[in-house]
Amino acid sequence: MIDHTSPSMVSLNPVKRTPDQLYNNRLYGISRFLWMRQIYSQIQKVKQHFQNFLSPQVYDINSFSWFSGFDIETCLAEIRETAVSLNLQLPLEIVKEIFDYACQTSCTEPKYPHRFWIDQVHQGSLPDGHSVVRALVDEPSNCPAIKQLIHDPILLEIVHRYLQYRPNRITAHLTWSIASNLPETEIQKIYPPTYYHYDIAGYNFMTVYFYITAVQDEYSGPHIMIEKSHLHKPLALLFSGRHPDDLVYRYYSRQQERIILGNAGFGFIQDPSCIHKIKPPVNNHRLLLQLRYS
Template identity: 30%
Template structure:
C-alpha cells in the first residue's frame, strides 16, 4: 500500500470511538520504530472485567492441547485426571465467543497504530489468550511456552498488542522485551535462529536493553515481535494475558480458531 492509500485508510478511522484513553497514536508509532516497544496502552476496567469473566466461565486448554479442556478453577483436578502438568493453558475461538475481545481487535486506535507502523491497511492475524502457571518446568517446557528468548517471523512486518488481565509483578511471569533488537541482530541470531540464553542476549545487547514489564490488570503494550522477547515463568502467581496481532498479510496461521468438535473437556 502506498503512503497515499495508507493515509486514505487512516482518514476512515474515527479515533474518538476508541475505548483506549490517553493513547497518542503518533507517539506509540515513534517508540515502536525506535525501540520496538511502547508501554501504557491500557484497557478500561469494564473491558478487563468482561474478558476475565469470559475466561473464568469458559474452558481453557492445558498446554494448548484441544483434548485437555478444563475450567480455570478446576485446574488441579484436571492435571490429576490427565496425568499432565500444565505450564500454560490457552483459550480458543476468542474472537467468536468474547464480544469484548471482538470489539478490541477492531478498536480504532489499535488499527491506526498498526496502519501507521506497517504502512498498510493492517490484516488482523489473530488473537491469543492464555494462562501461565507457576510450575517446576523443564527447559523444553519453557521453550514450548515461549519462556526463552526468541523472536517471531509471522510476516516480514507485523505488530502485537499485549494486555495483562491479572496483576503482573516479578513473581507472576512478566514479559521481557529486548529494546531495539528488532533493528540490530548479530549474524548468528539471524542465520542460526534458535532460543537464546539470557547470557548471550545480555552479552550482545546489554543488561540495560532488557525491559522487564510489570503492571496491574489492564496494563497493555505494543511490541514489534522481531525484538527478542520472552515471558518469565511465574514463580508464585498465575498470569492471564491477551495478545492481538496485526500484519501486512493474514496467512491464517496465527489465529486461535478451533472447530468445537475438536475441543474436549477432561
C-alpha cells in the same frame, strides 16, 4: 467453582488448529530480515492504494475507543526506536469481562488432545495427571470486549501507520501461563516462549498485549524484552528460534533488557520481531491478551 461436565477429559475431543498454527507458513521465515519486512510493507501500501482507488472497501473500524487521548505520535516514535510503547490501560469493567470469559471458557494446550477449564488445573496438573504450563482460551474473539478491541480505531491507526498498510489479518490470543514450582530450566523444555526468541507472525507484523491479571514482580510472569533488537540481530541469533540468556547478553547490553510490569488492564504495543520472552509465573496464573496484526 464452575461445574463442568467433562466428556473432553474422558473421550477424545478434537481440537481445532490453534491461532498460533495459522502462522506456521515456512515462507514467513524471510521476515526475519528487517529489509524484507520493509519491502513487504511498501508492496502492501501500494497494493492497497490502488485497490481502494479501483474498488473502495470499508475497513471495519469502530467509532468508539477506550484509549481516547492516547498520544499516537509518541507511541510510534517509541516503537520505532525501542520496539515498544507502554501505558495503554483498559477500564476495570472490561478487564473483568475478559477475565470472566477466560474462566468460563474451555482451553487447549498444544499436543494435548482434550479441552479443559482453568479451574481444573491444580498445582500445575489436570485431573488426569497431565502437567500443563499454558492454557489457550478457546475463541477469544467471541468475547464482546475483545471483539471491540480488535476493531479499536486508536489501535488500528497505530498499526496502520507503523506497518504502513492496513493489516490483512488480525487474530486474538487469550493465554493462561500456569503458575509452577518447577525450575525454570524444566519449564523451558516444554514452554518455548520462556526462552528469549523473536516472533515470525507473517511477512510484517506487530502485537498489542494486555495483562488481564496484575503482573507486578518477577514472580507474576512478566514480559521481558531487549530494547532496539528489532533493528539489528547478529547472525548467531538470526537463524535460531531459542536463545539462552547468556547468549543474548553476549550481543546486547543488560541495560537494554526491559522487564514490563503493570496492573490488571495494563497494555503495551510491540514490534515482536524484537527479542523477548515470558518469565514463568510462580505465585498465580497469568492471563494475557494478545492482538496480532499482520
